[in-house]
Amino acid sequence: MPSSPQSPVKLTARSAVLSVLLGMHPAEATAAAIIEVAVQLGFKESAMRVALTRMVAAGDLHRDNGVYRLSPRLIARQRRQEAALSPSLRPWDGQWSMQVVTVPADAVTRAATRTELTESRYAELREGVWIRPDNLVALHVGRSEFTGRSEALSSRTTVFSCRPEGDVVALTEDLFAPAEWSATGQALLAAADRADDMSARFELAAATVRHILHDPLLPAELLPDDWPGERLRESYDRFRAEFGAFATTALGGGH
Structure with missing residues (x-):
């Protein structure tokens, strides 16, 4: 972040x-x-x-x-x-949201993707893999109230739910x-x-x-x-x- x-x-x-x-x-x-x-x-x-x-x-x-x-x-x-x-937050059940960039793009589009994910409070675990605790309701005005993702981002990423193993507090501090x-x-x-x-x-x-x-x-x-x-x-x-x-x-x- x-x-x-x-x-x-x-x-x-x-x-x-x-x-x-x-x-x-x-x-x-x-x-x-x-x-x-x-x-x-x-x-x-x-x-x-x-x-x-x-x-x-x-x-x-x-x-x-x-x-x-x-x-x-x-x-x-x-x-x-x-x-x-x-901000609109919901109770957290331990699940994390992961967005994986799956569609290649030029430098301008990659930069826009990075900006949107960062503004949506995701952190990059490794290149093209962005995660955060799944407690955040859509943050940006004008985006889907269910996903909070623009159409451009939806076309480039696949979303997963996950639950990291190990020390999630340490992971959170790192990210x-x-x-x-x-x-x-x-x-x-x-x-x-x-x-x-x-x-x-x-x-x-x-x-x-x-x-x-x-x-x-x-x-x-x-x-x-x-x-x-x-x-x-x-x-x-x-x-x-x-x-x-x-x-x-x-x-x-x-x-």
Whole structure:
């Protein structure tokens, strides 16, 4: 599984735009609104205007009558983010799900397959063999509620149910590194408790949601003690409410 950054990094102007819009429904705002909120967070107006122009040119944003909207690709990212914030899990009976890549493909298709399996919280046991505990209901919006797999992935892989022999806790640690994820999550929670201004909390919230996107969503039976997953989600939910009030104030009550 990919790991999240070990500590929050300073947000760029582009990241600030994305963080603001990814937390909005619908994911759109005027340039004036985005810039006003960003300036209140400590970003320079000139840097924000350059970021908006470059993001439109790169296809990250669409601009229509002065309103900036996320591109379809980033709307899909927003949906993945929302799904990760409210995952749907089922009781675990010890079974694992295995997806085996059985159809050859070119490099682009192989990369897309790897990305989808990783985003679906599978880990690669060996080349072309991906597994995870079978406790996860479909994660991605728009995919089958029964399998969670896109048609492209279904055409390339065969799915099996299995039950590994031996130490499944050790296997889980090797594949998903839950102890490392937990340690980073605990550090983010501690940092959030210490943050005393909106700019610092905004950066920590962005780091928190990036970390949540890599939560392996394992059964409780395979998690280390004091797992911070739910507390991270609650922390981010509290920040979203706080940031909504902050943004309203920054915009002068919404006028």
